[in-house]
Amino acid sequence: MSGEVLIVDFRFGEKYYVTEFVKPNTFEIAKVCEEKLRGRDLDETLKNILKFIRDEFVYPFDYLGNPSTNGLLLRHRKMYGKWYFKSYVNYMWDFPSETLIKRCGVCIDTSNLCCSLLRHFNFNAYVELGKVYKMPENQFLGYHAWVTVNHRDAWWVIETTIHRRGVVNIVKRDDAYSGRFGVRYECFVRYNEKDVEYVKPFNEVIVLISEMKALSKVKLRKMEKNKQKFIWSRYEESSKILVGELPWRIE
Helix, strand or coil: CCCCCCEEEEECCEEEEHHHHCCCCCHHHHHHHHHHHCCCCHHHHHHHHHHHHHHCCECCECCCCCECCCEEEEEEEEECCEEEEEEEECCCCCCHHHHHHHCECCHHHHHHHHHHHHHHCCCEEEEEEEEEEECCCCEEEEEEEEEEEEECCEEEEECCCCCCCCCCCEEEHHHHHHCCCCEEEEEEEEECCCCEEECCCHHHHHHHHHHHHHCCHHHHHHHHHHHHHHHHHHHHHHHHHHHHHCCCCCC
């Protein structure tokens, strides 16, 4: 473990180690991995996971067309003679099995799921948290989560919010970090179920988490909507180039 383990409380005030959100061997994760995603080799397994995240999940929107980042929790608890408890948050993280069952999720949800699937097959993979920028202006777009994986002696970024067939959802990490295709990824911290690595100083990571938590409902939804629309447009435009640079074929 690289330093202090990051603690997050994006589930109704309950605190978790960030490593608890990558779960490679729970029943639901193992089931889909062994029944649907295991390929003849690592190339095919990785392609199966990329297509699974892209084709079988959706980015959640509410009835007004805004990103649905909120959560509502109902529990049975005795209060004033009755058993009930309700809690609402503007922004929450789902566990991988929840995302798998719902078949939808924002960036952090599908990233935690994707990393869990990769880790089940022992890929060297992490969820990364940070910021994304519009290039070449270097304009801040919003807070984001994505997955990095090492395959064929190279590091790749998986953009887990791509859910349109025919769009490539993986890019070389150096290209993602430099903003070659119009979106620059800035990593603050990366983690899986075993390790946390701080790319930025720990205090800057804490500030990042605090900023995300402090966003109002209106500002959060507007930022998420604009960020995601730009990311989707850039990946759609760049897919022909991206597919030509992959060492394996993805449809």
